[in-house]
Amino acid sequence: MAAGNAENIDEVVDRLAGIVGEAARAGDRVGYFAALYRQVTVEVRTAIHGGLFDDGPRMDRFDTHFGNRYFEAYDAWRRDDGGPRCWREAFGLLEDADTVIVQHLVLGVNAHINLDLAVAAARTSPGPAVQELRHDFLLINDILARVVLAVQDSVDALSPFMSLLDRVGGRTDERILDFSVRQSREEAWYNAVLLAGQSEAEREATIERLDVRAAVLARLIARPGGLLRPALELIRRTENGDARAVITRLDNAMEQAAAHPGTG
Numbered sequence: 001m002a003a004g005n006a007e008n009i010d011e012v013v014d015r016l017a018g019i020v021g022e023a024a025r026a027g028d029r030v031g032y033f034a035a036l037y038r039q040v041t042v043e044v045r046t047a048i049h050g051g052l053f054d055d056g057p058r059m060d061r062f063d064t065h066f067g068n069r070y071f072e073a074y075d076a077w078r079r080d081d082g083g084p085r086c087w088r089e090a091f092g093l094l095e096d097a098d099t100v101i102v103q104h105l106v107l108g109v110n111a112h113i114n115l116d117l118a119v120a121a122a123r124t125s126p127g128p129a130v131q132e133l134r135h136d137f138l139l140i141n142d143i144l145a146r147v148v149l150a151v152q153d154s155v156d157a158l159s160p161f162m163s164l165l166d167r168v169g170g171r172t173d174e175r176i177l178d179f180s181v182r183q184s185r186e187e188a189w190y191n192a193v194l195l196a197g198q199s200e201a202e203r204e205a206t207i208e209r210l211d212v213r214a215a216v217l218a219r220l221i222a223r224p225g226g227l228l229r230p231a232l233e234l235i236r237r238t239e240n241g242d243a244r245a246v247i248t249r250l251d252n253a254m255e256q257a258a259a260h261p262g263t264g
Helices: 011-028 030-049 056-078 085-092 101-123 127-158 175-197 200-222 227-236 241-253 253-259
Strands: none
Touching: 011 056, 011 241, 030 056, 030 101, 030 127, 030 227, 030 241, 030 253, 056 085, 056 101, 056 127, 085 101, 101 127, 101 175, 101 200, 127 175, 127 227, 127 241, 127 253, 175 200, 241 253
16 A cells, blocks of 8 residues: 555545544644544444445445545645645644634535545546435435534533634534535535546646635635634633643544433
């Protein structure tokens, strides 16, 4: 296996677990989104094994393409060797002490779904075959919703003033993540169909456009205006700043949700 590349969903899970483990040991906030993503991937793998999808082997290939998009961006960032703009925006804020937990999560969601998801879907099922992927593509929304609910509980415990976002006209952590995921996945499907039918040159131009758009969104997520700014400042001051503890909590969100059902 080439450095950073996975051959199947098991290797995606293993590589994500490695990133999360290294991040936890180092106290590196790159582990925040990686922990969320690992849990989603584990749930997708469980659904594949359980026969939930119309075509399990195809979903294994799809998730592998999707995971490798993240690994390629992660490896490029570690090498200081470019990578997509939207991922550079997300990774570039890891050392920014003003960025709160939920912002790190949404920055990762933005880059991975608004750019990578459509590319992975079109690569898995190019041309007219992309339409055969739609049902399974949409089923993942239910999996994401379950993980988001579990992560919401963890973020609430780590960041007790998240409810302030409601009071100033924003959204709580669950609503931010769920809205971001569902709205972005709708757009990603449209872009997947577009990419699947394009020539190589056309695809490159479309991917560039998607990257630029996702990078602009990343800047808005990182530096929102209006009343959200002072609210985020208070959240930052009161949330858990121990990156190791945060990663551990996020990486066990699904297990905690299963142990305490109905508490979210």
